[in-house]
Amino acid sequence: MPQPQLADSISNLDRTPVLEARGLTRRFGGLIAVNNVSFSVNEGEIFGLIGPNGAGKTTLFNLVTGLIHPSNGQMLYQGDEISKLRPHQIAKKGIARTFQNIRLFADLSALENVMIAQHIHTKSGVFTGVLGLPPAPREEQKTRSRAFELLELVGLSDRADEKASNFPYGDQRRLEIARALALEPSVLLLDEPAAGMNPNEKQQLSDFIRQIRQQFNLTILLIEHHVPLVMGLCDRIAVLNFGQLIAIGNPADVKSDQAVIEAYLGTD
Amino acid sequence: MNDFVSTYGFLFVSMILGAMLGLSLYLPLMAGQLSLASPGFYALGGYVAAILSTKVFQVKEPFPIALLLLEMLIAGIICGLLGVIVGVPALRLRGIYLAIATIAFVEILRVLALNLDVTGGAVGIFGIPQPFQSPIEYLWIVLPLLLISMAFVYRLEKIRVGRAFIAIREDELAADSMGINPTYYKALAFTLGAILAGVVGAISAHFLNTWNARQGTFDASIIYLTFVLIGGSRTFLGPVLGGMVFTALPEILRAIADTPGLPVWLAQFLRDGRLIIFGLLIVIGTRFFPQGLVTPQLLKRRSRSQANR
Numbered sequence: 065m066p067q068p069q070l071a072d073s074i075s076n077l078d079r080t081p082v083l084e085a086r087g088l089t090r091r092f093g094g095l096i097a098v099n100n101v102s103f104s105v106n107e108g109e110i111f112g113l114i115g116p117n118g119a120g121k122t123t124l125f126n127l128v129t130g131l132i133h134p135s136n137g138q139m140l141y142q143g144d145e146i147s148k149l150r151p152h153q154i155a156k157k158g159i160a161r162t163f164q165n166i167r168l169f170a171d172l173s174a175l176e177n178v179m180i181a182q183h184i185h186t187k188s189g190v191f192t193g194v195l196g197l198p199p200a201p202r203e204e205q206k207t208r209s210r211a212f213e214l215l216e217l218v219g220l221s222d223r224a225d226e227k228a229s230n231f232p233y234g235d236q237r238r239l240e241i242a243r244a245l246a247l248e249p250s251v252l253l254l255d256e257p258a259a260g261m262n263p264n265e266k267q268q269l270s271d272f273i274r275q276i277r278q279q280f281n282l283t284i285l286l287i288e289h290h291v292p293l294v295m296g297l298c299d300r301i302a303v304l305n306f307g308q309l310i311a312i313g314n315p316a317d318v319k320s321d322q323a324v325i326e327a328y329l330g331t332d
Numbered sequence: 333m334n335d336f337v338s339t340y341g342f343l344f345v346s347m348i349l350g351a352m353l354g355l356s357l358y359l360p361l362m363a364g365q366l367s368l369a370s371p372g373f374y375a376l377g378g379y380v381a382a383i384l385s386t387k388v389f390q391v392k393e394p395f396p397i398a399l400l401l402l403e404m405l406i407a408g409i410i411c412g413l414l415g416v417i418v419g420v421p422a423l424r425l426r427g428i429y430l431a432i433a434t435i436a437f438v439e440i441l442r443v444l445a446l447n448l449d450v451t452g453g454a455v456g457i458f459g460i461p462q463p464f465q466s467p468i469e470y471l472w473i474v475l476p477l478l479l480i481s482m483a484f485v486y487r488l489e490k491i492r493v494g495r496a497f498i499a500i501r502e503d504e505l506a507a508d509s510m511g512i513n514p515t516y517y518k519a520l521a522f523t524l525g526a527i528l529a530g531v532v533g534a535i536s537a538h539f540l541n542t543w544n545a546r547q548g549t550f551d552a553s554i555i556y557l558t559f560v561l562i563g564g565s566r567t568f569l570g571p572v573l574g575g576m577v578f579t580a581l582p583e584i585l586r587a588i589a590d591t592p593g594l595p596v597w598l599a600q601f602l603r604d605g606r607l608i609i610f611g612l613l614i615v616i617g618t619r620f621f622p623q624g625l626v627t628p629q630l631l632k633r634r635s636r637s638q639a640n641r
């Protein structure tokens with residue numbers, strides 16, 4: 065399989081990473097959920113983030129997307145600091161995410177969920193919208209058909225008008241991905257997208273993640289507990305334990321790392 | 333017929349004004365914000381019209397409709413500006429804290445109105461000129477305005493801005509993560525409600541002929557809240573119907589109280605216990621009908637059963 069790794073490792077030195085964490089730290093009272101973490105993610109990578117429960121993975125995602133702000137350190141996107149921005153500003157820059165504990169707009173239809181996420185790519189205001197003046201009607205039409213395409217992509221277009229909360233768990237996770245893609249991001253953060261899926265679905269999801277990286281030129285950060293999926297899918301993997309980065313590298317190296325085996329993978 | 337009109341003309345117009353006040357609470361609620369500021373903006377809009385028509389324009393009756401429309405416009409603009417000024421800081425508060433802050437805002441305006449000269453102090457402003465011969469003729473203004481505001485909110489729910497409101501109501505954090513600026517859209521929803529309340533106030537000042545500090549009170553906050561909470565908070569038809577029904581309710585209770593043979597205490601209660609009854613309705617209603625009586629599901633079921641026929 066052709067991998068972008070080689071190209072990356074050659075040009076790493078002269079290219080700004082898409083994302084870079086510099087000494088990122090986040091405290092919650094006495095707890096240090098993320099402790100002095102530094103790493104960078106290159107363009108086009110599928111970058112895995114693993115670690116035991118409570119290791120700080122979701123907290124790290126929250127720091128990247130502005131849901132919380134770091135106690136110390138910085139987060140950079142394409143060389144610019146984003147640690148002080150608010151979530152919608154970061155979304156506008158091109159970073160989209162899904163949530164570990166699904167956060168769809170539960171009472172709204174699948175289609176509406178995806179339409180809402182095209183907010184930043186549309187601009188009609190109250191009066192043009194209400195009166196149906198240009199560019200509102202065309203924009204509305206485009207938003208709808210784009211939402212439909214994205215639902216098609218994740219295989220949910222036949223139930224576009226159904227309420228999001230009526231979908232089974234796995235479909236809700238797919239719907240969250242469609243919603244995130246509606247932002248047309250360059251970086252996509254997936255927080256345990258395979259949780260609650262059976263092995264077959266997990267394999268499909270893995271193929272799907274590869275497909276959307278290709279199709280939308282994405283850089284993908286992936287939190288996932290299912291080790292085979294992570295190892296098979298990711299170009300590089302970072303391992304967190306008690307908020308600290310204990311290993312980072314390609315899957316084979318991480319897999320054989322002694323600290324990682326002790327903290328997470330276990331000896332078997 | 334003339335009797336009917338003179339008895340109920342006043343009530344009909346009041347009901348429509350009530351429906352619009354319900355909508356003015358519904359607008360911020362679309363973005364998930366429970367604001368009780370409407371009576372404050374209503375009072376302010378009324379003072380704008382009362383002051384302009386008695387102190388600035390000074391024309392002979394009948395008061396020109398064009399000037400009434402101009403007053404509505406000015407009241408809307410002033411309330412809109414104040415809505416932005418008050419809304420941006422107040423909307424940092426959430427849920428019940430926002431509700432309390434907006435009640436405080438209404439109180440501040442009331443105390444100001446009581447103590448300023450321009451508002452006529454405790455006495456208020458009298459003899460606000462009439463554009464019409466009889467109350468029922470106000471329908472010429474309020475009915476189109478109600479239809480316009482209903483059409484506005486109906487459309488709003490289907491466009492980009494309304495979707496942003498609803499996304500914030502559903503999950504503010506998720507909406508934020510999807511690129512929607514919650515501060516901006518909450519302030520916008522709040523301001524639209526403020527504008528509508530102000531415009532309604534401007535008409536009401538003429539309609540009621542006098543305007544004073546009793547117009548925007550805590551009582552009114554509770555009553556408007558009933559419009560929305562019992563009428564329905566998930567579709568604009570809820571507050572419209574709620575506003576009409578609950579504006580008429582005190583009149584109905586008064587009519588019942590007048591039936592002969594009723595014990596004196598009960599008749600008294602029906603006449604004066606308005607707020608107690610509204611309070612009870614809120615408690616009971618929100619317990620058993622958390623989304624109010626008119627819900628989107630109810631409307632969907634109706635339209636579906638009609639389609640099936």
Ligand SMILES: Nc1ncnc2c1ncn2[C@@H]1O[C@H](COP(=O)(O)OP(=O)(O)OP(=O)(O)O)[C@@H](O)[C@H]1O
Binds near residue numbers: 115119121123124
């Ligand atoms: N908002 C918060 N307030 C207080 N503590 C928090 C908060 N968010 C996370 N924590 C704590 O920070 C630590 C890291 O949590 P986090 O959710 O990042 O772990 P995780 O690696 O995603 O775990 P899991 O695999 O279970 O999802 C945990 O101890 C958690 O309890």
Ligand SMILES: [Mg+2]
Binds near residue numbers: 121122164
């Ligand atoms: Mg997590």
